[in-house]
Amino acid sequence: MENIVIGKAFVLGNNIDTDQIIPAEHLVYSMDDENEAKMYGKFALSSVPKEKSGLPEGNIPFVEKDKFESEYQIIVGGSNFGCGSSREHAPYALKKAGAKVIIAESYARIFYRNSVDGGFVIPYETKEKLNEKVKTGDVLKIDIENNLLVNNTTGETFNLNPLGDVLPIVSAGGLFKYARKSGMID
Amino acid sequence: MGMTITEKILAKSAGKESVKPGDNVWLNVDVLMTHDVCGPPTIGIWKNEFGKDAKIWDKDKLVIFPDHYIFTANKHANRNVDILRNFAEEYKVDNYYDVGTSRYKGVCHIALAEEGFNIPGTVLIGTDSHTCTSGAFGMFSTGVGNTDAAFILGTGKIWEKVPETMKFTFTGKMPEYLTAKDLILQILGDITTDGATYRAMEFDGEAVFSLSMNERMTLCNMAIEGGGMNGIIPVDSVTEAYLQERTNKTYDKIYSDEDAVYHSKYEYNVENLVPLVAKPHSPDNKASVREVEGTPITKAYIGSCTGGKIADFQFAAKILFGRKVSVTTFVVPASTEVAKQLETEMYKGQSLKQIFENAGAVIAKSSCAACLGGPDDTIGRTVGKDVTISTTNRNFPGRMGSKQAEVYLASPLTVAASAVKGVITDPRDLM
Ligand code: SF4
Numbered sequence: 270m271e272n273i274v275i276g277k278a279f280v281l282g283n284n285i286d287t288d289q290i291i292p293a294e295h296l297v298y299s300m301d302d303e304n305e306a307k308m309y310g311k312f313a314l315s316s317v318p319k320e321k322s323g324l325p326e327g328n329i330p331f332v333e334k335d336k337f338e339s340e341y342q343i344i345v346g347g348s349n350f351g352c353g354s355s356r357e358h359a360p361y362a363l364k365k366a367g368a369k370v371i372i373a374e375s376y377a378r379i380f381y382r383n384s385v386d387g388g389f390v391i392p393y394e395t396k397e398k399l400n401e402k403v404k405t406g407d408v409l410k411i412d413i414e415n416n417l418l419v420n421n422t423t424g425e426t427f428n429l430n431p432l433g434d435v436l437p438i439v440s441a442g443g444l445f446k447y448a449r450k451s452g453m454i455d
Numbered sequence: 456m457g458m459t460i461t462e463k464i465l466a467k468s469a470g471k472e473s474v475k476p477g478d479n480v481w482l483n484v485d486v487l488m489t490h491d492v493c494g495p496p497t498i499g500i501w502k503n504e505f506g507k508d509a510k511i512w513d514k515d516k517l518v519i520f521p522d523h524y525i526f527t528a529n530k531h532a533n534r535n536v537d538i539l540r541n542f543a544e545e546y547k548v549d550n551y552y553d554v555g556t557s558r559y560k561g562v563c564h565i566a567l568a569e570e571g572f573n574i575p576g577t578v579l580i581g582t583d584s585h586t587c588t589s590g591a592f593g594m595f596s597t598g599v600g601n602t603d604a605a606f607i608l609g610t611g612k613i614w615e616k617v618p619e620t621m622k623f624t625f626t627g628k629m630p631e632y633l634t635a636k637d638l639i640l641q642i643l644g645d646i647t648t649d650g651a652t653y654r655a656m657e658f659d660g661e662a663v664f665s666l667s668m669n670e671r672m673t674l675c676n677m678a679i680e681g682g683g684m685n686g687i688i689p690v691d692s693v694t695e696a697y698l699q700e701r702t703n704k705t706y707d708k709i710y711s712d713e714d715a716v717y718h719s720k721y722e723y724n725v726e727n728l729v730p731l732v733a734k735p736h737s738p739d740n741k742a743s744v745r746e747v748e749g750t751p752i753t754k755a756y757i758g759s760c761t762g763g764k765i766a767d768f769q770f771a772a773k774i775l776f777g778r779k780v781s782v783t784t785f786v787v788p789a790s791t792e793v794a795k796q797l798e799t800e801m802y803k804g805q806s807l808k809q810i811f812e813n814a815g816a817v818i819a820k821s822s823c824a825a826c827l828g829g830p831d832d833t834i835g836r837t838v839g840k841d842v843t844i845s846t847t848n849r850n851f852p853g854r855m856g857s858k859q860a861e862v863y864l865a866s867p868l869t870v871a872a873s874a875v876k877g878v879i880t881d882p883r884d885l886m
Binding site for chain 2: 284286288292293297300301348349352353354355356357375376377378379382383386387434435438443444445448453454
């Protein structure tokens with residue numbers, strides 16, 4: 270795992286549910302077939318209402334039409350990110366689109382677990398309402414060792430809540446890799 | 456320091472003397488449940504990760520119910536059931552309840568209870584967010600994604616962060632016009648959809664202990680709609696009587712300590728509560744039925760793990776007896792056992808089935824059906840700008856089919872009364 274992630278921010282509101290992240294009609298693609306799997310990237314965050322996509326202005330698609338990857342690597346959300354169904358396709362779709370880190374005030378538990386255990390994206394929590402302080406397109410630098418976020422565009426710095434007990438799983442790259450590394454499974 | 460019932464069960468499963476909220480523990484899973492939507496990808500991950508010689512950690516602890524996309528011509532849906540069937544055959548999974556056989560059960564959370572898999576004091580993990588339903592049996596149960604389930608399938612283990620517990624106490628005597636659905640909609644309106652995120656929701660009080668197991672399951676079922684990790688109700692004589700008919704397994708009765716520490720406590724007197732709905736498009740969008748009465752509806756739906764149990768149909772029958780519905784009304788028994796009970800359970804000399812048929816309702820086969828929309832040929836699905844009143848648990852845009860449709864969540868009494876009138880109706884007006 271990288272210790273520093275630098276990328277452009279994509280900002281969203283509260284209660285981004287798994288249907289907005291990847292609508293149910295797209296769950297049919299096989300994850301094992303690379304050509305089908307990249308469709309998850311294409312449709313990531315495709316059901317977020319237009320005016321709420323890419324705040325504060327809105328009307329910014331996360332993934333451009335005809336593309337399979339996003340130009341944004343860091344998603345900044347509000348509270349209750351990932352609520353709804355237990356579908357693991359949600360954090361998977363964000364990863365396929367190229368997202369590496371999510372920063373939100375809080376997560377729905379199953380989404381949080383899926384992000385960490387599948388090794389898809391790093392779900393950071395913050396006490397601040399960062400989605401009101403960061404703009405879509407700002408360049409952010411995340412220092413994972415020190416749990417710091419620097420907004421390179423504005424020069425502001427914010428603290429992130431330490432990943433705590435899930436850090437070893439995140440660093441290993443997911444639950445299975447962690448379990449192998451720690452000798453739990455062969 | 457005292458512990459709550461959830462903390463005690465997690466400590467026991469982790470082999471520890473005690474745990475406290477925030478601790479990360481590895482649990483030994485007693486039952487892993489999966490279904491036709493998440494089972495196939497779980498099996499895929501398990502095979503990839505554990506290789507050709509992948510072994511199920513304990514096949515007697517694995518339970519598989521095809522239930523979501525069952526009666527459909529959709530190829531992908533049928534491919535999923537085929538994967539489960541082949542897997543069950545290859546690995547000799549006895550607890551597989553195949554569709555098209557006499558073993559077919561229907562909705563997983565209800566089937567778990569009926570088949571005796573819900574055992575107080577144990578840990579049940581399922582690949583479905585409503586796995587919290589089983590907490591009605593004084594056990595820890597929660598939903599996970601496919602990677603976690605694949606890991607359990609190979610190792611029997613899962614890590615969990617011990618949750619803080621919120622306590623909800625209902626006092627007073629349940630009025631005949633209220634059901635467990637009204638109680639949970641009350642809570643959701645008060646705490647909102649993330650009010651219990653990463654927390655346990657413990658229910659007690661004389662009104663809760665007066666409820667049947669079916670009704671207790673409704674209460675725990677919607678813990679996830681508040682973001683809750685699990686819902687839980689301690690064991691009492693009602694639980695024990697239900698279990699006696701379903702299992703001969705022995706079990707631990709676990710109770711919260713007097714000095715257990717809670718995140719927060721809520722208390723309600725049920726005699727002061729009224730029938731409620733959750734308006735479109737969120738389960739916490741609470742209103743009293745009186746506030747929205749008269750709203751025209753196009754469909755009524757009585758079904759799902761939340762509202763398709765025999766107790767739900769007993770409520771609906773009280774209203775529908777001797778009356779006719781004035782909008783298309785679906786009766787979807789959650790399980791095949793409930794479907795049979797519709798024929799044997801009587802109200803005023805008629806079977807529930809007769810009552811629903813005489814009222815003009817459409818009785819469907821047991822499955823999840825339109826609770827989550829499903830393929831285009833799914834019975835009861837919302838289309839276009841339908842306004843449906845439903846006993847199910849979620850009303851996000853598109854959840855029951857059409858993204859333009861509006862769904863009101865309500866108790867079976869309120870749904871039945873509204874079906875009769877064709878507009879949202881307070882059940883007290885027809886009782
Ligand atoms: S009935 Fe609805 S909520 Fe229950 S398991 Fe099926 S789809 Fe999920």
